[in-house]
Amino acid sequence: MPASLSLAEARRVALAAQGFSDPPHSPPTMRTLARTLDRTGVLQIDSVNVLVRAHYMPLYARMGPYDPRLLTRATEARPRRLVEYWAHVAAFMPVDLWPVMRHRMRFHEAHDRWWGSVRARTDVLAAVREGVRDRGPVTARDLDDGAPRRKDNWGWNWSKTKDALEYLFFTGEVAIAGRNGAFERLYDLPERVLPREVVEAKTPAVADANRELVRRAARSHGVVTATCLADYYRMKVTDAKAALADLVPTPTMSPCRRTCSPSIS
Secondary structure (H helix, E strand, O other): OOOOOOHHHHHHHHHHHOOOOOOOOOOOOHHHHHHHHHHHOOEEOOOOEOOOEHHHHHHHHHHOOOOOHHHHHHHHOOOOOEEEEEOOOEEEEEHHHOHHHHHHHHHHHHOHHHHHHHHOOHHHHHHHHHHHHHHOOEOHHHHHOOOOOOOOOOOOOOOHHHHHHHHHHHOOOOEEEEEOOOOOEEEEOHHHHOOHHHHOOOOOOHHHHHHHHHHHHHHHHOOOOHHHHHHHOOOOHHHHHHHHHHHOOOOOOOOOOOOOOOOOO
16 A cells, blocks of 8 residues: 555545446446445435435436436335435435444433433423324324424424424434425334344444444545544544544555545535
8 A cells, every 4th residue: 555645546546435437337226326325325415406406416426317216215115225314414324324323323312412402391202202103104294283383493493393303313213214295304113114134233332333434434535534534424533533543553544635525425
C-alpha cells in the first residue's frame, strides 16, 4: 500500500469505492441495486422533490436509467433488503445493520435531553404502541384521527402522537414499513417489517458495532480520514478512532486537506 496518493489517484479510488466504475447492467435489476447499495452502504432519504425525490438520483448516477420500483420492492416488499433508520441522517440501510444500530437505539431510549418530555407522556406512548400493534402499518395522522396540530412552525408541526412515534422509531420499538403517497412514514412493529433472522439476531457489543460501522464506512469512502469515517454513520470521532485502531493497528492514510462528507449523493 503506497504511503501517499496523488489527488488524481485518490479521486479514482473514491469514485470506484462508490460504484462509479462498476460495469453497467442493461437493464438494471435488483442485483444492480444490491451492488450499488453494497458500495454506498446507505442511501440518504430526502423529501426534496423537483424532478423526483432526491434519494432516487444517486441510484441513477450509478446504475443509469432504472425502474424506480426496484427501490420500492427493496424497501417495502418481502424479502426486504433495505430498511429506514437514522444510519447517517434518515436513510435506507441494509437490513443486516439493524442489530448493529441497537446501541444507538438504546442511546436514544436513555437520552433525557431529546426525549425526556416524550417519555413522560406514558399514556400517549401506551396508546401509540397499542395503535401500531393493532392497526399497523399506520401514519401519525392515522393515529391522530384528525386531531388538530399547531401551525406556527411550518414543516415541524408534530402532534404528541408523532412525537411518540418518532421516539419509538429512534429506539427501535417500531420500524418503517414504507411511505405513503404523501411521503409520510408508515410505522409498524419490527417483527412485521424485518426478516425474522434480523429481529432475532444477537446484539453486538458496542465496540464490535463501532468496528463494523467503521469498516463499512472505509469500504464506501475508499480514501478517508478518521473524521470522514465517523461522519459516514454519524459516530463520535473518538469511537471511530478507537475502532480504527483495532482494525488497522498501524494506519498509513494520506492526509485529507478538505472536510470529508459521505459520498452518497
